[in-house]
Amino acid sequence: MRQPFLILLALFVPAALSAQSSQFGVRGLGFPGRGLAVRAMGSGGAFGLFDAESSQNPAALASVTVLASGFAITQGFRRVENPAGSASVRNTRFPQLTVAGPVRTLPVAVGFSFSNYTSRDFTLATSQTIDLRGTPVDVSDTFSSRGGLNDFRIAGSYRLGDSWAVGAGFHIISGSNRLTSTRVFDDPGFLSSRQRAELSYTGVGVSVGFSRLFGAKLALSALARSDGHLNADLDSTRTGTIDLPFSFGFGVRWRPVPALDLAGQTMVRTWSGANSDLLAMGGTGAQNTIEVAAGAEYTTDLRRPYHRPLRLGAHYATLPFTLVMGQQGHEFGVSAGSGLRFAQQRAGLDLAIEHVWRSEGVYSENGFLISLGVSVRP
């Protein structure tokens, strides 16, 4: 009965909830992605460093036993509030694509993933009255951005015995922001103006990680990642470089009983390295971030562990790009999810629903993120 309820919720929530594209993605490089597969989202991201379908830890690929691919779609319904007013918005994203498989005869697994690094999709609207040719004229301005940064990772893992696994990944970070500024005048004597520009970015990074099993009940995982710097071009003209962060993550997973997995992880990113670059470009800078997640996965049928498990979790994270200098935004979310496998375990669907609250001073937003993952094991 739980599953139909979730489906119904997914069907009716679009009409019942209100939401927005994140205002916390307006500044800097945008709103950071988490590199999580849907089944990891359902438990708050607590299993991200252990999940082969997520793209956080290359060592997690060691758990891949057959060729598998996964695809995620996320629909956001949020409500944004700030001193200028409030609005309900919604957006659709495809934050994660993974393909991974083992190498025969070797304790090696390789894979690539395509995940959302930052998202900068928004449209902001203002209206005001200005004086033109000695006459007050009402104008409406909209500033919009579409795009963001993508993280294309090629990674491999190597299993050292039954307990250890190490992995490494090479990341290509690229993307663009298609920016548009529009002004419309109430006076028909003035033509509306529309100006466009495209910011494009390229950079590379590397990541290494390991996981360690302590028997059947306990596992540890760790990650270190350097993303180097990002070259920023405005309409094909180099405008500068932006240092990207080092990331350090640590996770633990505990199985107190066979049907229950508990996990927690933390991730630290040194976004302050980009602060001076962003300030030099006229932005409001960046700050280091920390992300903490805890979650559980309860297996309802031990013979079929991926069939209708119950996932719960929560996470807290600070946000890197501040709207107002001296402040820092943060996000808190609680999530639930489930999934099933069918076609002789060759195909699967995972569903996650997350309620998030974000705020920075007088700016806030909250809403639901509904994610659906499709996985195939041909």
Added chain:
Amino acid sequence: MKRYAAMLLAALALAGCQEKLTAPADCPALCPGGQPQIFDEVFTATPGADSSYSGYIQPHQARSLLVSNGLEGFEERALARFLTRADSVSVRDTLRGYTIDSVALSFTVAARDTNVNGLELLIYRIAPGFDSSSTFAGVAPAFVPESLIAAVPVPDTLNTGGVVRTVFQGADLSRVQISAADSGRLAVGIRLSAPVFTGVRLGAVAGGTGPLFTTYATLDVPDTGTAKLRTIALSTAFNTYVSEAPQVSDTTLLAVGGAPSSRSLLRFSLPPRILDSATIVRATLELTPTAPIVGLPTDVVQLEARSVLADVGGKSPVNTQPLRVPVDTLELGSTTVSIEAVRLIELWLGSNRPSALVLSLAPEGASFTKPVFHSTRAADPALRPRLRLSYLLSFPFETP
């Protein structure tokens, strides 16, 4: 399977939700790059580089013939010569003579002052030898009472585009009898009679609405089986109009219209910051007439501005895209003229086209309104032609 179908349905529902991304912006925190700034600046035409050129449309090339009884302080008269009327008609390969039953003259009234009633067109029989060089004084002797062949009333209910017609029959046919010396050509001159000073624009050959000379005749054929009644319709072979006051040009001023028609060329020197990267949201060309605009009330006259494609003076080719040709209806009595020309100015941006435009009048060569504007040579800078631009410079997108 129902469960799987429901899950797939849920996936489609998620993917099918339309995005709605617009949220209120609280500036400056949520306005990266700030807000668009609009600049308002006035540019005077390049000093000494504005000129008037004349001779584009001659009176005989105009789409209307001007006839007035002193509207502008002087009189204008129209002249029309019809095609040659043969003295026989070919019937079954045989030329046959005919007897004229009646004759009609028709004139199209293209425009008149609808506030004035009691107009009459006075039709005079004149010698057909006039041409494009004929002058008012040259044809004036023909406009004597003895040559008056008809006074055609213009119905008070007729506004624009109507036809007035007069018919000659019986004894009146002698008035339009064509002598052998005229070689079958009938020519008429038209004056205007009205209780007040006013004018009319009559249709002309160039507009496809020239005067029409129709003869209704009975053929001299004995065969009763042949249709005897014939209509011989003759259109205008040549028409023009002459003015009592010849047009005078002043090289220090900018004349537009008249006949021969004048056009004015204005050049501007816009800075590179505008030509290269500005977004124009409004451009107003402001002109100051040397005298309040006069003309025929209720007759619409428009001032047109066309961008110059290549600046070679008076013969410069101009842009003809209708959406890029701003027009302004000239109000009688107005002392300033403004044309919203943003679509024209856009043609100057980011291109090698000259920042120049040509002013002309519509209808050209066929209007009682002949505006003359101050040029850049005016002593008072406020009277000089100028362009008022409201524009935005490039938005500082680079600020993340």
